[in-house]
Amino acid sequence: MDLSANRRLRRLRVGAWQVARDLPASFRYAAQGLGYSLLTQRNFRIHVTTGVLVFGLALWLQLSLDSLAVLVLTVTAVLVLELLNTAMEAAVDLAVGRRYHPLARIAKDCAAAAVLVAAVASLLIALLLLLPPLRSRLGF
Numbered sequence: 001m002d003l004s005a006n007r008r009l010r011r012l013r014v015g016a017w018q019v020a021r022d023l024p025a026s027f028r029y030a031a032q033g034l035g036y037s038l039l040t041q042r043n044f045r046i047h048v049t050t051g052v053l054v055f056g057l058a059l060w061l062q063l064s065l066d067s068l069a070v071l072v073l074t075v076t077a078v079l080v081l082e083l084l085n086t087a088m089e090a091a092v093d094l095a096v097g098r099r100y101h102p103l104a105r106i107a108k109d110c111a112a113a114a115v116l117v118a119a120v121a122s123l124l125i126a127l128l129l130l131l132p133p134l135r136s137r138l139g140f
Helices: 003-013 023-042 042-059 065-096 102-138
Strands: none
Touching: 003 023, 023 042, 023 065, 042 065, 042 102
16 A cells, blocks of 8 residues: 555544544544545445446436335445445454454454355346346347
């Protein structure tokens, strides 16, 4: 990680141990979590990019509001699980440090598996919703 990225991450962690005193502080901490994930988590960036592409395609295909709502829910579920996976990994790393522990591996693997299951389900839902109008649009 380069020096400027390291400085940005340090800035995001300032005050992270504090309890939010008010609603704006709560939103600020949530934004810091999103910023941290976008900066440091490759898979989170992949899921965000994929979600944007899926929504672009859905809008181009003029999907119904019901179909768009289903896509929003599925993409959001994947992003939420990716954020929880990141939180779980950080908490496990904090608890065990640099030591190996089989329960730490199980916790991390299961959190990653939850993201994988949601991502596969999201992909299947996207295919079910996007393929029929895409085939019609392309004349297949």
